[in-house]
Amino acid sequence: MFGIGLAFAFGIMRIVNVAHGEIVVMSAYIGMTLLATLPIPPLLLVLPVGLISFALGWALQGVLLNRVLSSDPLPPMLLTFGLAIVIRNALVQIYGADVRAIQVGELQLAGVPVFGLTIGVFPLLVFGLALALYAALHWLMARTALGRILRATADDREVVQLCGVNCHRTYCAAMGLAVALSSIAGLLMAMRSSMSPFSGADRLLIAFETVIIGGLGSIWGTLAGGLVLGVAQLVGLKLNPNSGMLLAHGVFFVLLLLMPRGIAGWRKRGAR
Template identity: 45%
Template structure:
């Protein structure tokens, strides 16, 4: 194992962490909401993908075409019917505690439905193929994951910067009252933001499930990695989130070189170092 190997491995891992992070980053940006069940919804989506694949025999990546709309609808309705009722008066407790309750419900519901045995989605030849780069072999699946993350970040940046719905997201985030006075329905905008967040959850879930085992309790760790990526990168921009994901991936990758049980701890340590030295993250939005 040399440094280049570790570096590339870290960047590729960072792609996966960016996928975990991007939906969190989005809903925090639009409505200051933190979804504690984010990781558990990733796992739920993985189980939905498992069921879809079981019923249709599709490749996981094709199954995404089914899983994404399912998750987006769940996200929209969750926001519209449940979370919107807890928002709007500056008290961060209710929405946070509701998603906390959801996290526990999802974990236990998955446990009841699927037992605690871990499973994995088979990606066929994608799983084992690799691309030779000089003396290094780059796994096709991790490479594809990173590309997916980059594409998703660019698409979301484009939506936010250039489209009508993106303007509505930013305006509602700036001043929900004035946004409603010009005709923007905050409850609908919030639900749309959650729907997009859940679409990214679907994508993250399938890439996670093709790459490693998952079980009903895999959610919280994904939430934490996503959260660390968001904070390391700095709130307010998707490019920041991508950078945060890559830094976290690198930290874990180099940590694992020291000792296998240092991998996750190194990620946490980098998170706290960033918090100490650059509390607004590496790439904060200009004030």
């Protein structure tokens, strides 16, 4: 889920959002703030955090990124790099540098027995939500008028403009969706483990690896890449609890050598 927002933004606009990791972490802090003021179960924060993040993504694209979009990918990359530094320091100033987490109560430790193993209920819910979001995004892109406009804009911006489509507004909607999807991942990360304002770099690295393994611009390829990295990380932690993401990074390197274009191959245009 860390990778889907990054893949979507790149597939539609060819933007490499270096602030992706900080946006993921910021959404977790937004959820923490809402939980302190709204008496609702933590999992229901997905909707308000997603809506707030959609608005922030729309504003990011409309106020900043649309001004520097061109055939050169460097200006948006430099802009989002500076934005990442601003967000990280703002989070430290507001929330401090301590490690925090969102408590989900008994659900955190609940499990179901499957063939002699105990599988956590909360990870199953996260996996189900991820599949639902991927399916919803696929349906949006394949079956709706907005999806057709997004794909057409990614294919040929000039022709779409001749048909009366406001490409800047289309890009705002695309970035809003990308940030909203990433924000849900950040919120669930805070419920599943812990985070700090400095966790963004790790999330960005995972997102990049997921997108590259899956194939640039491929939605379902990104899901497959995330599953590969997740399983590799769990195996590495089983073999050595202190290894962290070492084995996952190693698997990424090997797959990059064996399949330079990823599992689904690179998409020349658009997010399919």
